[in-house]
Amino acid sequence: xxxxxxxxxxxxxxxxxxxxxxxxxxxxxxxxxxxxxxxxxxxxxxxxxxxxxxxxxxxxxxxxxxxxxxxxxxxxxxxxxxxxxxxxxxxxxxxxxxxxxxxxxxxxxxxxxxxxxxxxxxxxxxxxxxxxxxxxxxxxxxxxxxxxxxxxxxxxxxxxxxxxxxxxxxxxxxxxxxxxxxxxxxxxxxxxxxxxxxxxxxxxxxxxxxxxxxxxxxxxxxxxxxxxxxxxxxxxxxxxxxxxxxxxxxxxxxxxxxxxxxxxxxxxxxxxxxxxxxxxxxxxxxxxxxxxxxxxxxxxxxxxxxxxxxxxxxxxxxxxxxxxxxxxxxxxxxxxxxxxxxxxxxxxxxxxxxxxxxxxxxxxxxxxxxxxxxxxxxxxxxxxxxxxxxxxxxxxxxxxxxxxxxxxxxxxxxxxxxxxxxxxxxxxxxxxxxxxxxxxxxxxxxxxxxxxxxxxxxxxxxxxxxxxxxxxxxxxxxxxxxxxxxxxxxxxxxxxxxxxxxxxxxxxxxxxxxxxxxxxxxxxxxxxxxxxxxxxxxxxxxxxxxxxxxxxxxxxxxxxxxxxxxxxxxxxxxxxxxxxxxxxxxxxxxxxxxxxxxxxxxxxxxxxxxxxxxxxxxxxx
Numbered sequence: 001x002x003x004x005x006x007x008x009x010x011x012x013x014x015x016x017x018x019x020x021x022x023x024x025x026x027x028x029x030x031x032x033x034x035x036x037x038x039x040x041x042x043x044x045x046x047x048x049x050x051x052x053x054x055x056x057x058x059x060x061x062x063x064x065x066x067x068x069x070x071x072x073x074x075x076x077x078x079x080x081x082x083x084x085x086x087x088x089x090x091x092x093x094x095x096x097x098x099x100x101x102x103x104x105x106x107x108x109x110x111x112x113x114x115x116x117x118x119x120x121x122x123x124x125x126x127x128x129x130x131x132x133x134x135x136x137x138x139x140x141x142x143x144x145x146x147x148x149x150x151x152x153x154x155x156x157x158x159x160x161x162x163x164x165x166x167x168x169x170x171x172x173x174x175x176x177x178x179x180x181x182x183x184x185x186x187x188x189x190x191x192x193x194x195x196x197x198x199x200x201x202x203x204x205x206x207x208x209x210x211x212x213x214x215x216x217x218x219x220x221x222x223x224x225x226x227x228x229x230x231x232x233x234x235x236x237x238x239x240x241x242x243x244x245x246x247x248x249x250x251x252x253x254x255x256x257x258x259x260x261x262x263x264x265x266x267x268x269x270x271x272x273x274x275x276x277x278x279x280x281x282x283x284x285x286x287x288x289x290x291x292x293x294x295x296x297x298x299x300x301x302x303x304x305x306x307x308x309x310x311x312x313x314x315x316x317x318x319x320x321x322x323x324x325x326x327x328x329x330x331x332x333x334x335x336x337x338x339x340x341x342x343x344x345x346x347x348x349x350x351x352x353x354x355x356x357x358x359x360x361x362x363x364x365x366x367x368x369x370x371x372x373x374x375x376x377x378x379x380x381x382x383x384x385x386x387x388x389x390x391x392x393x394x395x396x397x398x399x400x401x402x403x404x405x406x407x408x409x410x411x412x413x414x415x416x417x418x419x420x421x422x423x424x425x426x427x428x429x430x431x432x433x434x435x436x437x438x439x440x441x442x443x444x445x446x447x448x449x450x451x452x453x454x455x456x457x458x459x460x461x462x463x464x465x466x467x468x469x470x471x472x473x474x475x476x477x478x479x480x481x482x483x484x485x486x487x488x489x490x491x492x493x494x495x496x497x498x499x500x501x502x503x504x505x506x507x508x509x510x511x512x513x514x515x516x517x518x519x520x521x522x523x524x525x526x527x528x529x530x531x532x533x534x535x536x537x538x539x540x541x542x543x544x545x546x547x548x549x550x551x552x553x554x555x556x557x558x559x560x561x562x563x564x565x566x567x568x569x570x571x572x573x574x575x576x577x578x579x580x581x582x583x584x585x586x587x588x589x590x591x592x593x594x595x596x597x598x599x600x601x602x603x604x605x606x607x608x609x610x611x612x613x614x615x616x617x618x619x620x621x
């Protein structure tokens with residue numbers, strides 16, 4: 001068994017079951033002459049070679065008591081030794097009635113009859129019969145149930161490799177497996193995926209922490225938290241009391257109030273040290289200013305960002321350290337809680353690198369992410385919270401929760417309406433009037449362009465193309481982009497003094513612009529829906545009505561129209577998934593390019609739930 005499994009690159013019978021036949025060869029004798037392929041017993045009357053390219057065979061079919069003509073194109077030498085006078089054969093071939101009578105085209109001699117044979121991969125040096133026997137003996141209902149596959153799915157898998165005439169009729173009619181068989185294959189695929197996650201998931205000891213009750217923090221806030229915020233804080237409090245280091249992802253829509261969950265977490269571990277890594281200096285500054293506002297006055301809070309020097313003693317004396325990736329290069333020790341904001345902005349390597357540096361004795365710059373695993377496991381590991389403002393679909397959230405604990409914050413502190421509209425060139429005069437009206441009410445407008453400099457291949461104008469127009473017609477126009485070294489100062493200045501901001505997508509991440517009421521996105525069809533939603537999330541942060549205009553040259557875009565109808569980030573994620581399909585989503589570092597042949601992330605949430613429950617039940621045994 002091991003040899004055939006290895007040659008098929010399978011580790012177990014679940015891998016084997018997911019190979020699936022490429023088709024089926026019907027070797028059951030036909031009951032009528034209209035079946036295709038036709039399988040009949042014949043007695044050869046005559047074999048005649050017409051020329052080198054065609055041979056004609058005349059035979060008699062005892063079951064139907066009539067003669068039949070057979071035609072072989074490009075006949076081989078062995079055909080004359082098969083189709084000789086008075087030889088009795090079982091043949092399979094395609095029936096043809098174009099000349100008004102039955103012909104069988106390209107007849108093939110069968111060794112046996114009475115079976116439907118799955119067409120399986122070939123293995124050098126192993127007969128087809130032995131390969132088929134291996135599949136059929138390995139993939140029995142009993143064997144699959146022993147692998148904890150539910151009985152109803154195990155029975156369907158066995159049918160795939162031991163097909164009946166009814167099974168074959170359905171297969172031929174649908175040109176694929178039956179819905180029940182496909183459901184079983186989908187289950188096996190996601191079950192195998194989740195099981196591998198569970199097997200590879202490691203548990204680490206956590207540092208001993210004396211915790212503050214988060215209610216003390218919550219009661220001192222000048223406003224009430226949403227139920228989702230409150231539940232997430234309770235989840236984290238429970239995690240921090242455990243013996244193993246938590247790894248929780250907190251996922252929320254834009255404007256859902258994740259920062260207060262961050263501060264509550266830092267409060268819980270105070271006076272022990274916590275750390276927050278933000279993706280940009282601007283966001284780090286913003287979080288630092290809010291932390292000073294909401295956290296106790298005796299809590300020492302330090303800001304660390306690139307380009308600014310800070311004494312190590314100041315860091316080592318801090319209770320709460322906030323910074324960017326510049327934190328990676330500081331020798332920070334005795335951290336019990338690491339928090340990473342907007343976690344999709346950091347590579348896996350960045351996150352693992354920093355977490356590893358909290359455990360090993362070496363300097364962080366000398367640590368390989370994958371070295372000394374044994375050493376890591378023997379020492380305590382800091383708790384890790386990762387915050388993301390990019391909601392994901394329910395199925396991905398369920399898969400994500402197999403890697404880590406997951407909290408979803410869907411509620412917002414206040415109802416936020418952003419009127420979203422797809423516009424084209426003809427709408428530009430109305431857009432200008434809207435911008436003038438918003439500025440007259442002391443509100444701000446951001447206009448996002450896909451390019452910094454002009455391009456001959458693009459239909460859209462760039463930042464450099466439009467700067468003169470906007471500065472000619474409006475005052476206090478600011479312009480910046482990702483490569484602008486002074487972008488952070490410009491954004492801070494715009495927040496206080498500006499009317500219009502011309503920019504690329506750099507304002508996507510977390511920046512607070514309280515007076516921003518309108519965003520215009522040029523070339524909107526060029527952006528992913530997640531990016532569009534993040535950009536839209538920059539407006540109406542103070543509860544006032546906001547506006548998002550999606551400018552496109554396309555006459556009609558169902559994708560953009562569908563996005564415009566969705567306000568909720570989790571609905572946008574579901575829409576994005578339906579449009580992009582599973583393989584695009586699941587590719588990446590964590591899944592190692594995993595793509596599903598049968599399982600669909602957009603359609604199969606019930607099957608995913610069944611697979612998760614099956615694995616959870618195994619763990620209880």
